[in-house]
Amino acid sequence: MSDIGNTPETAPQAEETSRETRYNPAEIEPRWQERWAADTELYAIEPAASGKPKYYVLEMLPYPSGKLHMGHVRNYSIGDALARYQWMNGYNVLHPMGWDAFGLPAENAAIKNNTPPREWTLSNIAAMKEQMARLGLSYDWQNEVTTCLPDYYRWNQWFFLRMYEKGLAYRKQSKVNWCPQCATVLANEQVINGYCWRHEDQLVEQRDLEQWFFRITNYAQELVDGLDQLEGWPEKVRTMQRNWIGRSEGAEVEFGIEDASSAPGDEPRKGTSVLPALEGVKLLQEKITVFTTRIDTIYGATSVQLAPEHPVAKQFAAADAELAASVENLIAQQALAREVGDIGNIEKHGVFTGHYAVNPFSGERLPIWVANYILADYGTGAIMSVPAHDERDYEFAQKYGLEVRIVILPRRVTDPSTGKEEEPMLPYTAEDSLLINSGEFNTLGNEEAQHKMAAFADEHGFGRAKVTFRLKDWGVSRQRYWGTPIPMIYCAKDGIVPVPDDQLPVLLPENIAITQQNGSPLSHVPEFLNTTCPKCGGPARRETDTMDTFVDSSWYFYRYTSAKDATAPFDSNAVDYWFPIDQYIGGVEHAILHLIYSRFWTKVMRDLGLIKNSEPAERLFTQGMVIKDGAKMSKSKGNVISPDEMIGRYGADATRAYALFAAPPDRDLDWQENGVAGVSRFLGRVYRLVMQYAERARAARGGDATATTPAAQAIQRKLHQTIRKITEDFAGRWHFNTCIAAIMELVNALYAAEPAIAAGEVSDAVLRDALEKLVLLLAPFAPYLACELWEQLGESGAILRVSWPKYDEALAREDEAEIPVQINGKLRSVIRVAAGASQETLRDVALADEKVQASLAGRTVAKVIIVPNKMVNLVVK
Structure with a gap:
């Protein structure tokens, strides 16, 4: 499906050049973007008391590097389509977004560009958030999470103290993995074949250091056993985790x-x-x-x-x-x-x-x-x-x-x-x-x-x-600046003393000199380092290591349920309602690092009495990579395509829809810009079709949409087949590429019916019903265009609150089916039978066919192979 030039939307263009109405996403999309931004309740969650079933759909939060790439667009487009579909099916949807904002890249950028990490990170967040808005992504920004801000990382420190009290956080000297380029310790999971996970050409050294660890091994057996319950996770991910736990x-x-x-x-x-x-x-x-x-x-x-x-x-x-x-x-x-x-x-x-x-x-x-x-x-x-x-x-x-x-x-x-x-x-x-x-x-x-x-x-x-x-305890100490300060104090009299809860958060000092020197940069900041012992009141020093940033991403999705809570990491009642996550979406590269840690964190929170669930996500989907010039799209390979550039040329809807159309979402996508152009042409055909008949459709509002002529029945049959196809794909295999292809075929069928429409063989009510449902089917994939056309059809209110169309199996059923008949694998005839005919009927009709009888002259049928509704093959001697 990746060759857009061979798909139905590129059918003869004669009618396109004659239309006066032109699809202009540069005019349509910013207008709707502004309207959506003004409606603060559009994507907001509703109270649990609303009585609606809940659906929590989540894409893994990004690191704020400053620019989205097409890999992000693909990931977010999958989640956005699913969220919109569930809203239209009456669910109370939580679809949040946040920022994995601590980490080494910001610190290295600060060293390189002489820009404080906080300033660099927050400016990148603003830029990426603007890109997300332009893409029309349906995020609930009222529950946004930014992990580098004190209102979030104070709870990292709070969890650390609870783990320390339970004996799950401890300090010991051990041989650790040291990356010279990162100038910090790496967890075992961050060493790939002896090399740093961030620097593919940097060999990792072994050093003896005092480090803080989380006792993840206490949960090793439960982490293994829990994999058997995660039937909604890909088997390859579960296998990778089993092998790693060992x-x-x-x-x-x-x-x-x-x-x-x-x-x-x-x-x-x-x-x-x-x-x-x-x-x-x-x-x-x-x-x-x-x-x-x-x-x-x-x-x-x-x-x-x-x-x-x-x-x-x-x-x-x-x-x-x-x-x-x-x-x-x-x-x-x-x-x-x-x-x-x-x-x-x-x-x-x-x-x-x-x-x-x-x-x-x-x-x-x-x-x-x-x-x-x-x-x-x-x-x-x-x-x-x-x-x-x-x-x-x-x-x-x-x-x-x-x-x-x-x-x-x-x-x-x-x-x-x-x-x-x-x-x-x-x-x-x-x-x-x-x-x-x-x-x-x-x-x-x-x-x-x-x-x-x-x-x-x-x-x-x-x-x-x-x-x-095989699993080892999780080493969480990092000798870098841009991370959560570890809330421990060292006193000559009292030894290791935890920071009291009422002194949290231990704030990360700003505007300090950051260099790749020996030890943590915080150890060179006297006003941070020197403190008072909470026990004896004497002089003491703070821990200067910061936490591994995988701590931030191990529990962020719980914070989304009540992100503004200043008294607790989250509201436990809200978590009880929303968890487990119904659908988690992200790359398979996180199968070990992030997903094992988040599963561990969930079990710890359960044992602390904060939550009731034992696993964070019921279903996991790992999307394929975006490939360009034979390699994964990445900055290091210089093959990144900017979504801004694609949006500027073709619009956000076309960019998003191409990311869904060019390949099944679990497969790699081979990037082709002419594919985006092809999807843009298809959206233009939809726009022109609806606009041409919008006035007639508005006038037919409330009319009887019963199809009484063969032409009208053919339109309804194709319409309900398309609804069935897309509904089943959302419920099962998520082949959004075939969903969009089915919409293209429906549009072609409507264009082909124009002579019948002009001749009055299709009533305006039937036409309106087809156009209305076409727009609803398009809404998860091209929301800007869908909202514009919905309004042109005379409707008002958010399309998200409109019910997803239901198919009628009787209307979707073909009256007759054409079945090819082969003899020893070679096509000899095509028979017409009632749709869903029995195998006995298929056999009898095939053997009675004149062309088949002529081909069988003097030969004996040894076997009849029937693929129901697909093919009859006669094996003859």
Whole structure:
């Protein structure tokens, strides 16, 4: 559908050039824009007591960069069409907009342009808001949210304090992701293949810093479980979240560490039972804990391997200079692999520590290695290496000559050609297997063995069943200026002290010098840094880190329900009415970062007693990208098309309608300006058609629209088919491109009926009914033109408050259908049957057709394939 030149609205133009009435969006649209702006109640929400069903439709809020691009236009046009449709269906609609206004770009722009971030941001908001108004977007600006203003970010601070009280906000030193260009910490989710999410060419470094974290891992299981309830979300988004959370079922097992002073020699030695049974070997108090999803293979462990930064590795290295040098080399290898974004495919290297661990199941002494492919922050930072049944372990064992011992086999290992058993190809990792060489657990199936072995470990005190998650706690500290100040104070006497609620908001100072210096810019502002301890009244200092801006976007949609509330983040009663969001719309690039964080925040607010819902949005729609010159439209690629330019040439309606028409909304849109021009020509045809008959239509208001002639019945049939098509598309698949195409076909049918209209075969009442409903159908997609034509038809009042047209199935039904008949896939005839005829009727009529009979002469029909209402195919010999 992207080639506008092949669509129905470009039908012969002879009548267009003869019309005196011309469509002029430059005259029509500003006039209606002014009228809409003056009506402050037009898009406003109604009280819950109105009795109307509610519908909350929301597009993800933009960062105020200063200019909209066509990706924004597409996103907002989808939401706007849906909001207008729901208003016309009698819903109380909340369709708000706001600004994700904190963040690094404003700070960098301030450094580059010597403009304060607040001034830069608010001027951009004003410019983008003006563009949105020109596009005719139906936003309720009375509930606008701007996240960089104190009336919003004070509640970020309030939530931080509530999380601190609940133990969900905490501070610790940890290894963090550092972007040199951003000069700040990045969350794990903001590192893409080792590179900064904002700077695709900037490798991320690892640093040790004191940071604030949110304990999102407390909700890891619920975040996984909740995905099963989100049936209105795309499966690809749910899969991305499941993979990121990374739930793994397994067991933790503690391996004792042999006291080297009691070692019986370097040869491996087997005991007879559990850990204490290794006779004559003393164990250190410290143990090595490993997490494994395959405890059933533990008898196949031939070494224990540690991450280079594991505490036990550091302990061994501290007493052995040669080992210490090797461990440092392994750390450097990991750092290099991270820098190139290839840590998962690192060339495996390791070093034997000279120490042994003890397998608690077999009592066997296992050499302890340090390996560069084991990561300190993944699992426990230690593994039991089972080379026969793990690909990475097998590769490492082959390189360093470690034993490979098979302990599981396929349930069926017989070669059918020889009847002999065959060895599995190593490494053998299949889950459906039987245990061998595994002591008392021999012959058990792997699943049964996992349960029994975990229980055995628990009974003997050296292990337990365990569920782990890939998801890490959310690091929210940022060493930048333009963000929400973290409301904590450091006192020499009282330690970490939260800012009291009555001292919120902690205001971000204005007009400060911002440079990319070490530490947060706020640490160089004495009047901000120096304060008084709320507990003892003594001198203290403020936290100078600011919050990750994903905090702002984790709960903004709740604030929309009561954006002017000065006593609470939102009115809980309003949230109870409006939530969950009925339809959330945004890019799939937010599937992990924003959507996981917002789901976490929702569950925290529920547990704080502020809301009742557990998920923010019932349905999620991820629109496709806008593509130009083979790449995603973006400033960095220099292929951005300004909507202002398109509006100036073709009007806002044409620009919006093209964004909906050129491709299904979930697919990428290949930008073509001639497509906008084509849609503009189509809107001109609608305008001329309605204007030509407007006077007759006004005079026929209230008349009987019953169709009594074939020409009138044909118009009504096409009209009701179009209403049905668009109504079903809004309710289901959202193929707005085919909705607009259906309107084009309806317009063509009305132009084709002009001779019948002129001859009096179509009454003015039928004509009015068709034009009136045509305008209503157009309203979600081209609201300026629809409002203009609605008024020209003699109607008054907001078209949003007019009921969506209903189709009559009897009027929409075709009396007869033309069905092609194929023989062995080749068209041989076309038959006419009653619409909806049975398969038996289709078969009989097709076989009785003269052309078909002639083609069948001397041949036998082997099979009849019927696609109801579409085709009959005869398979013949």
